[in-house]
Amino acid sequence: MTDFKPRGRPRSARTGYTCDRCGREVGKIRVRWPDGRICGICFTEASHTYGECPLCGEHRMLPGRLDTGKDICRECAGITTNLTCANCGREAERFRGGHCIVCVLTADLTALLKPNEPPDLRLKRLIAVLTSVGRPESIYTWLRSNGGASSDLLRRIGNREVSLSHEAFDTLPKTHSVEHLRAILTHNRMLPAQDDRQLAIFEQWLDERLHELEGSPEIHSPIERFAKWHHLRRLKSESSETKNMNYAARSAKQEITEAGKFLRWLLDEHGRTAATMGQVHIDEYLSEGPSTRKQIRNFVRYLRKERTVKGVDVPVRLAQTTPMLTQDERLKHIKTLIEAVNISESIRVAALIFLLYGVPIGRLCMLTLDDVEVKPTGVTLKLGRYPAPIPEPFIPLFLAHLESREHQGTVNSGTNWLFPGQRAGKPRSPNTLVLKLRGIGIDIQGVRNTTIRGLVEEIDPTSLSRMLGYSKQIMSKHATAATVPWSSYVIDKNPRFANERPPVT
Ligand SMILES: [Zn+2]
Ligand SMILES: [Zn+2]
Ligand SMILES: [Zn+2]
Known part of the structure; x- marks a missing residue:
């Protein structure tokens, strides 16, 4: 029981120290500066504070503090701690081996991504993107999280096994590492936005579908109108925040496919078209086939809206419950x-x-x-x-x-x-x-x-x-x-x- 110390239990003032900036009880102080003992958290905060020093007017790191609480520069505060990167000379916390976080991260990412073997501008840009985020330390942590999964991913990209594309990422397991990197790349426009991509895939699918129907103008024309004026316009206008584009595109495809099947059936079975069909045809179509046929509802309503047909609809309730022979x-x-x-x-x-x-x-x-x-x-x-x-x-x-x-x-x-x-x-x-x-x-x-x-x-x-x-x-x-x-x-x-x-x- 001697070593048992419950988590969160404060150390006694006798065994620990009190940070003079934040007043927290800590086991260890990070540094002693002219204004007192500084804990690790306060040190990190101080070495990440930049701005115009109110005493000398220089724009630089402001780790020191006046009694009034104002942040001041190293010189003005009399701080002798080395806060200059030995590599780039930037005034910054020396994160590892005397190098700042940006230099450390750049070195690590270069080792993983090998942007010069052979030279690859996109990989160089990726390193620049990853090191210029608000808190580069978060990328450093990300590389080491999930059992190193993110490092592995970057290493595979560096070995030119995985290319920087949505298609390549789609073939990888949908892990946090993959999706996080995809989000970073998309955010920095190194990859097209996912919604634009879904829309492009949908438009390509639609082109192919319409091309297949070219031989049957009675089917092609209403399907084209329905697809472009109902679905495509909606997919383009809806805000990406309010919808799941993947789902929206998939259901649009289903509705267009079902509408096409319906028009084919109308033509083959009854010699009718979208303009000459009646409620009796819709009822017959729904009663004898699988329940996916109900997906013609939006199509029928669209036809009614554009006044191709009048007074027809897809009933909400369908009596069909047992398997039926068509x-x-x-x-x-x-x-x-x-x-x-x-x-x-x-x-x-x-x-x-x-x-x-x-x-x-x-x-x-x-x-x-x-x-x-x-x-x-x-x-x-x-x-x-x-x-x-x-x-x-x-x-x-x-x-x-x-x-x-x-x-x-x-x-x-x-x-x-x-x-x-x-x-x-x-x-x-x-x-x-x-x-x-x-x-x-x-x-x-x-x-x-x-x-x-x-x-x-x-x-x-x-x-x-x-x-x-x-x-x-x-x-x-x-x-x-x-x-x-x-x-x-x-x-x-x-x-x-x-x-x-x-x-x-
Ligand atoms: Zn503190
Ligand atoms: Zn100053
Ligand atoms: Zn540096």
């Missing part, structure tokens, strides 16, 4: 299924019926051959009250399935199920069907059947197959090598395909 995705899935000849016909046919008619997977698995009707006029499937036609291009694939189903050499042969399962007398299980579909990249489990029924109403199976552009010949090719020619069923003229089944054994 018409695009539906078409894509259908294409995948038609072209995936490596997948069994039964899976492809089951999924196609689901995507064409929106029949729930569970009900789909329960379909029997009695629900299928093959006539010379076409093939129908009894899904609801009325037989649903299998669109003509899909017939070859459908018939190929019936054919392979008929010949399956499993225990479940001779069954009446349209999609027989592995177990005798049982249909395919809905769960395994869903798993199979997911296995080929079609996640229809997450999609509510109401969605797909809505899509079916919008584009019925027959128009959809026409839109997909598959001819009967192509579909035959996509069906399977074992395809039974459509004509053979037509010639047969048997009204019920199911009646052709061999008797159940």
